[in-house]
Amino acid sequence: MxxxxxxxxxxxxxxxxxxxxxxxxxxxxxxxxxxxxxxxxxxxxxxxxxxxxxxxxxxxxxxxxxxxxxxxxxxxxxxxxxxxxxxxxxxxxxALEPSGAFSTSSVYVRLAQGAAIASFKDVWRTRVPPKIKVFLSQLIRGRLPSGEQLLKRHGPSNGLCALCGAWEDCNHIFFTCPTARLMWAGVRELLACNWNPAGARDFIALA
The missing domain is CATH 1.10.150 (DNA polymerase; domain 1)
Known part of the structure; x- marks a missing residue:
């Protein structure tokens, strides 16, 4: 940050x-x-x-x-x-302090004003069941059990996608993996839209 x-x-x-x-x-x-x-x-x-x-x-x-x-x-x-x-x-x-030294107050100010908080608010305002809201908030924060998260927690993963071999974070699973892009191509064809989100924030912005 x-x-x-x-x-x-x-x-x-x-x-x-x-x-x-x-x-x-x-x-x-x-x-x-x-x-x-x-x-x-x-x-x-x-x-x-x-x-x-x-x-x-x-x-x-x-x-x-x-x-x-x-x-x-x-x-x-x-x-x-x-x-x-x-x-x-x-x-x-x-970079959040003129002195160049870390401070917790600068982190708080950034979180209070940054795009991430706005995205969380957008999630909780959506008219979907609570479980989906929780899922979307975890997706935005990158907290879902992707290969990246499992590797950080010393779980059974090398951090790579099992389908394409690329680095697997949450955005990769749902938006940038070739399989995910195929799914989005089907959505565009079905709904006659031009949706092509590159990440969770782009997806929330569609709402």
């Missing part, structure tokens, strides 16, 4: 999961690419092409990119192209 990495040699910063460029982690802003990347925990240093032109990256994916992924890839390349680098260690600061 507030830990911002200043990349130098890139060895202590994860390319997808840490916030080091733009307005947040790349995994949340490019979910389709993250869902099919081969190494979800690759570092920035590991993703760089050291013997090529400056700004080139060696990111591998588990399958050929479709049109939506190509659009995300072009946007990603434009964002990370030409970022400076040197041989010193990466630095981490707390």
């Amino acid at each position: 507030g830990a911002k990495h200043r990349v130098r040699n890139g060895r202590r910063t994860y390319f997808w999961t840490d916030w080091w460029t733009g307005i947040g982690p790349l995994r949340t802003r490019f979910p389709r690419l993250f869902s099919c990347c081969e190494s979800p925990f690759i570092t920035v240093e590991g993703a760089r092409v050291h013997d090529g032109a400056p700004g080139e990256w060696r990111l591998r994916f588990r399958r050929q990119l479709g049109l939506a992924e190509r659009v995300e890839w072009d946007n990603l390349c434009r964002e990370v192209q030409g970022l400076p680098t040197d041989h010193t260690e990466d630095e981490v600061s707390w």
Whole structure:
């Protein structure tokens, strides 16, 4: 939420999961690419092409990119192209405080004003049974028993989707897995709509 990495040699910063460029982690802003990347925990240093032109990256994916992924890839390349680098260690600061130091009060203010709270309110206002409201709130917070969550809790999982082999978080299960995208294609055909949510927040926004 507030830990911002200043990349130098890139060895202590994860390319997808840490916030080091733009307005947040790349995994949340490019979910389709993250869902099919081969190494979800690759570092920035590991993703760089050291013997090529400056700004080139060696990111591998588990399958050929479709049109939506190509659009995300072009946007990603434009964002990370030409970022400076040197041989010193990466630095981490707390972006929610001017001093750069962590404080619990800044976390509270962010939670009270951020989009996540607004999304929770939208969930509780929906006209669906209470059990579905609880399910949706858990989906938004990423608390459902996905491969990612099972791996964090040392459960019987390697964190990967059993159907496609991609990194399995909640958004992958319901929105970015090829099987999920097939389901959404059926929904669009059945309802004659253009719904194509990339994550739980996009789905809640449809309501």
